[in-house]
Amino acid sequence: xxxxxxxxxxxxxxxxxxxxxxxxxxxxxxxxxxxxxxxxxxxxxxxxxxxxxxxxxxxxxxxxxxxxxxxxxxxxxxxxxxxxxxxxxxxxxxxxxxxxxxxxxxxxxxxxxxxxxxxxxxxxxxxxxxxxxxxxxxxxxxxxxxxxxxxxxxxxxxxxxxxxxxxxxxxxxxxxxxxxxx
Ligand SMILES: CC(C)(COP(=O)(O)OP(=O)(O)OC[C@H]1O[C@@H](n2cnc3c(N)ncnc32)[C@H](O)[C@@H]1OP(=O)(O)O)[C@@H](O)C(=O)NCCC(=O)NCCS
Numbered sequence: 001x002x003x004x005x006x007x008x009x010x011x012x013x014x015x016x017x018x019x020x021x022x023x024x025x026x027x028x029x030x031x032x033x034x035x036x037x038x039x040x041x042x043x044x045x046x047x048x049x050x051x052x053x054x055x056x057x058x059x060x061x062x063x064x065x066x067x068x069x070x071x072x073x074x075x076x077x078x079x080x081x082x083x084x085x086x087x088x089x090x091x092x093x094x095x096x097x098x099x100x101x102x103x104x105x106x107x108x109x110x111x112x113x114x115x116x117x118x119x120x121x122x123x124x125x126x127x128x129x130x131x132x133x134x135x136x137x138x139x140x141x142x143x144x145x146x147x148x149x150x151x152x153x154x155x156x157x158x159x160x161x162x163x164x165x166x167x168x169x170x171x172x173x174x175x176x177x178x179x180x181x182x
Contacts, residue, residue, distance in 0.1 A: 007071070007104070009111050012061045017050035020061060023073050027094035033156035034132055035092075061092070062111045064104060071099045076112035079125060088116035088169070090126040093135070103178050105138035113142075113169065122170050129154060130161035139165050141176040 012020055028039035053059055056077075064072035072095040079089035090112050095104050116124055126144060128135040129152075144165035152162035 009064045014051040014055040038155035060115045074108040086122040088121045088124040124167045
């Protein structure tokens with residue numbers, strides 16, 4: 001396994017829609033209880049759904065590559081639920097199991113928060129299933145604050161809390177340093 005620094009993260013474009021679709025469907029199949037949407041409904045989407053999302057100026061999808069191999073996907077969107085247009089909605093994160101537990105979630109957050117700050121967005125929101133401890137760990141070490149929780153039935157059919165986290169982008173939050181073993 002190469003170090004996290006030898007992996008490259010970059011924004012993905014519309015011409016890469018087939019790779020993004022395949023990776024997203026893999027994620028939804030592997031972790032059906034982690035996302036809001038199901039594999040079945042996403043598999044039905046036409047090619048234009050993917051090319052539009054990847055070409056949308058108000059969205060940014062990032063791929064983390066180990067050589068030529070896409071090993072993680074993540075996304076940020078200008079949140080349409082905030083009429084002021086000042087909020088980034090973060091989602092779609094998936095790291096291949098072979099690459100988990102090595103702090104790569106930090107890279108996924110940095111790419112998205114840099115994008116949001118460069119757009120002048122003032123706030124980021126992200127949601128996590130309460131029992132998804134790796135997701136919560138990744139979110140909380142970025143300084144996100146828990147602001148709401150609601151009951152939710154997830155695509156795997158189970159009921160669990162959906163936690164809402166928020167981060168103000170106009171203040172620099174001290175990101176918890178990664179754990180370094182002796
Ligand atoms: C969630 C996910 C993207 C996180 O990536 P990861 O590679 O597993 O996590 P990282 O190794 O980067 O760890 C992120 C942080 O969370 C912490 N963490 C990881 N697993 C944890 C666990 N089970 N309990 C508590 N904290 C945990 C780590 O200590 C790390 O903090 P640090 O950087 O301060 O050490 C990944 O597990 C994944 O793809 N899961 C399946 C899909 C999913 O749940 N997506 C999120 C939907 S909201």
